[in-house]
Amino acid sequence: MTDSLSNCKLCLSAKADETGSHMLTAWIIASVFDEKGRKRDNEIIYNLDDQFFRFPYFGRSVSLDKINENIGRELSDSEIGSQKNIFIEDHVFCGNCEKRLKTIEDAFLEKVHRKLTKEKFETQDIISIEKKLITRVFFYSLIWRASISESIDFKLPQALENKLRVILNDTLELTLEETVENLEKHSFVILSLPMIVVKLEKTEYPTEMPVLFHTKYKKPLAL
Numbered sequence: 001m002t003d004s005l006s007n008c009k010l011c012l013s014a015k016a017d018e019t020g021s022h023m024l025t026a027w028i029i030a031s032v033f034d035e036k037g038r039k040r041d042n043e044i045i046y047n048l049d050d051q052f053f054r055f056p057y058f059g060r061s062v063s064l065d066k067i068n069e070n071i072g073r074e075l076s077d078s079e080i081g082s083q084k085n086i087f088i089e090d091h092v093f094c095g096n097c098e099k100r101l102k103t104i105e106d107a108f109l110e111k112v113h114r115k116l117t118k119e120k121f122e123t124q125d126i127i128s129i130e131k132k133l134i135t136r137v138f139f140y141s142l143i144w145r146a147s148i149s150e151s152i153d154f155k156l157p158q159a160l161e162n163k164l165r166v167i168l169n170d171t172l173e174l175t176l177e178e179t180v181e182n183l184e185k186h187s188f189v190i191l192s193l194p195m196i197v198v199k200l201e202k203t204e205y206p207t208e209m210p211v212l213f214h215t216k217y218k219k220p221l222a223l
């Protein structure tokens with residue numbers, strides 16, 4: 001079985017034996033799609049693409065009442081069988097790379113994201129070079145994963161996708177200490193890409209949020 005697996009898309013060397021990989025960070029997805037901000041399996045995912053309609057995805061723990069409220073009936077057996085969370089894929093990464101991606105996700109969550117609320121915002125703190133690099137590489141990891149994903153309709157130009165893979169592969173380690181060392185070593189190339197990140201806070205229904213990605217307009221690409 002292992003022999004038939006393709007190679008990990010990040011390191012390109014180990015077998016992609018991981019299943020259930022999040023193509024967009026799990027805690028972002030959980031809080032975006034679930035109305036009470038609970039963990040996975042409570043997501044309800046709609047596709048708002050104007051080109052085609054994709055049947056909504058209901059996480060395994062979504063109640064029958066909730067499904068009824070959304071589509072006016074229960075799911076049929078064939079719909080249950082074809083339900084697919086577009087943000088989760090199998091056999092994309094090896095176990096080691098999955099952990100390396102988690103290093104930057106955890107660092108961004110702890111050091112930047114949790115401090116990015118109005119009350120805690122301290123400009124000097126946020127723009128420290130270490131946090132700037134962590135923030136960029138965290139978002140590069142999201143953008144790159146969306147681009148290599150089979151089911152998310154977002155694709156970077158090939159050269160840029162490769163460039164992001166090399167940055168991630170050259171910098172991510174299992175510990176934050178080693179990762180930060182690498183980030184500083186490669187800071188020139190990391191800071192060379194133009195990027196704007198906008199944080200939207202909703203006070204009402206804060207977890208019912210859209211994820212936007214498209215390739216219709218290329219300057220800039222939006223994810």
Ligand SMILES: [Zn+2]
Pocket residue numbers: 008009010011012013014093094095096097098
């Ligand atoms: Zn790997």
